[in-house]
Amino acid sequence: MTDSELGALADLAADGFGGAVARVEEMHQAIAQRAVGGPARAAHDAIAAGVYAMVRGGGRALTGGVATAARASGVGGRVLSDHPRGRLVRGAINGAWGDRLHTSGSALAVDMEARVHGAAPTPFLVVLLHGLCETDAAWSIRAQQHEGTYMSRVLEPLGATPVTVNYNSGRGIEDNGAALAALLDELVATWPVEVERLVLVGHSMGGLVIRSAAVHGGEWTERVDATVSLGTPHLGAPLAQAAHLAGRALTLVPESRPVGAVIDSISEGIKDLARGLAADEALPDARHLAVAATVTADHGHPLGRLAGDLLVLKASAHAVGTELVHVGGHDHFDLLNSPALDPILREWLDAA
Structure with a gap:
């Protein structure tokens, strides 16, 4: 990369600051249009325009200076990715705006890549994909508390080689599906021993x-x-759906339209998460397990x-086509590394 992640982060902050000021100005103007009239309106508009111009200019100068200093410092490289918390921040940023980071070629954009775990390659591969705003480090959540991970507690004792995939969760699901299909084809073709089983x-x-990668197909299929899906919103995620509806509703009123625009600017990945995927017949010869969790022990409980x-x-x-297993007393992120799922x-x- 010719750009440092630190410099790219400053650029992102500059864009975000400029966008925030613009939305505030739009809201201010919408309110003023109703509240201020006559000769006072011209004076109001002139003063407000000058103030917002100064704020934008000051913010641009500050964040631009930080970006320039970061690049000139020679720190460069993958500054964020060198630290666990930095990787967490980078994953969250990609989940929110990863599609735009990818299009602009930002140093913050995550490229899809596979990481092989275990001592030696085996004919049995288990490939793990994280969720929105996560990185492949998410599979190690609470590892010390749970005395390991699915990889160490379940996969390696079964003779499987774990492979985690890191990807930009802000890109559209179809784009990531196509990239995953290509990556799996390459992984199987270049694996040191013949791949006999793939989960x-x-x-x-x-x-x-x-599921999207399966539709794209390839020799890997x-x-x-x-396949195993852990807390996957096959039919759409309610929170993402609510955000989408809220954004649409807010655009109906001039005063709240800027807020609606901010909500609507979320990544394509989040928008796809709201929609889910239609039923398909990909991988018809494979078994498909879906694990659903509820925060209550009984999934029939009103709160659950x-x-x-x-x-x-x-x-x-x-x-459609999945066998469903329910796990009670778990939240969404517990599913990333819960000993309760080990026997499942x-x-x-x-059996697969």
Whole structure:
């Protein structure tokens, strides 16, 4: 990369600041149009325009100076990615605006890549995809507390080689699906030993990306024994749907239209998460497991039915053609590394 992540972060802050000032100015003008009239309106508009111009100019100078200093400092490289918290920030930024970062060629944009775990390659591969605003480090959440991860507790004892995939969750699901299909073809073709079994595991959005990759197809599909989706909103995520509807509603009134525009500027990945995916017949010879969680032990409890795992409802986590398993007392992120899922995954992978 010719640009440092630190410099790119400053550029993003500059764009965000300029956009925020513009939205505030639009809201101010909409309110003033109703509240201020006559000769006072011209004076008001002139003063307001000057103030907002100064604020924008000051913000541009400040953030631009930070970006220039960051690049001149020679720090460069993957500053954020060198630190666990930095990777977390980068994943969140990509989830929110990753489509634009990818299009602009920003140093903050995440490229899809696979990381191989385990001591030696085996003929049995299990590929894990994270969800929205996450990175592949999410599979290690609370690892010390849970004495390991799915990779160490379940996959490696079964003789499987874990492979985590890092990707830009702000890009559209179809784009990521196409990229994943190409990556899996390359992975299978270049694997040191012949791949006999391939299992794909996706958390949240990761499950949708897997389904999209299956539609794109490739030689890798012939090796797939099973897929597992953990808290995947196959029929759409309620919170993303609510944000979409709120954005539409806010654009109906001039005073709130700028707020609606901000909500509507979320990434294509989030918009796709609201829609989910239509039923498909990809990978018809593989078994498909869907794990749904509720914060209540009983999925029939009124709170469990209403809140699901706090992000995805049980009904949405079940796609056509999947076998559904419910896990109670878990939220959405517990599904990334819960010992309660170990026997479920172990039995599923043994049978696949």
